[in-house]
Amino acid sequence: MALRNIVKEGDDILTKRAKEVPEVNEKIKGLLDDMIETMRANDGVGLAAPQVGVLRRVFVVEVNDEVYELINPEILEESGIQTGDEGCLSVPGYIGTVERPAYIKMKGLDRDGNEVLVEGTELLAVALSHEYDHLEGVLFVNKALDLQEIDADDE
Numbered sequence: 001m002a003l004r005n006i007v008k009e010g011d012d013i014l015t016k017r018a019k020e021v022p023e024v025n026e027k028i029k030g031l032l033d034d035m036i037e038t039m040r041a042n043d044g045v046g047l048a049a050p051q052v053g054v055l056r057r058v059f060v061v062e063v064n065d066e067v068y069e070l071i072n073p074e075i076l077e078e079s080g081i082q083t084g085d086e087g088c089l090s091v092p093g094y095i096g097t098v099e100r101p102a103y104i105k106m107k108g109l110d111r112d113g114n115e116v117l118v119e120g121t122e123l124l125a126v127a128l129s130h131e132y133d134h135l136e137g138v139l140f141v142n143k144a145l146d147l148q149e150i151d152a153d154d155e
Helices: 026-041 122-135
Strands: 046-048 058-063 066-079 082-086 094-100 103-109 115-121 146-149
Touching: 026 046, 026 058, 026 066, 046 122, 058 122, 066 115, 066 122, 082 122, 094 122, 103 122, 115 122
Parallel strands: none
Antiparallel strands: 046 058, 058 066, 066 103, 082 094, 094 146, 103 115
């Protein structure tokens, strides 16, 4: 495993739609491992492959000590609305109020290439939606109802 550099806002890769993963192989498994290590080292809740410079449809999320790894995710269902403050490892120093689904259901592949279903509410729904947006080339600042600069001491 290795820490990867996090791509920051302004890099074109963050505005592009990520490409499907044609095959779950050792390279993808290594990417997942690196992404989890990088997310944790930066106190993140989630991380999408484009955020580490890889334009593939892969993301990881960790909520309540459970790690979710999704390859080629698809949103099957969304309902309700929740509004809350969000930040992003690719947009350091800023938070914004974003509307997200209160419930989300996704399917994708796990690290072994098996189809998995993930359902989430509250923080998990926010994180899944946020990371999925990264795969579509959308940053939270594009959806934020407001944007505030934060001091490093406040984080």
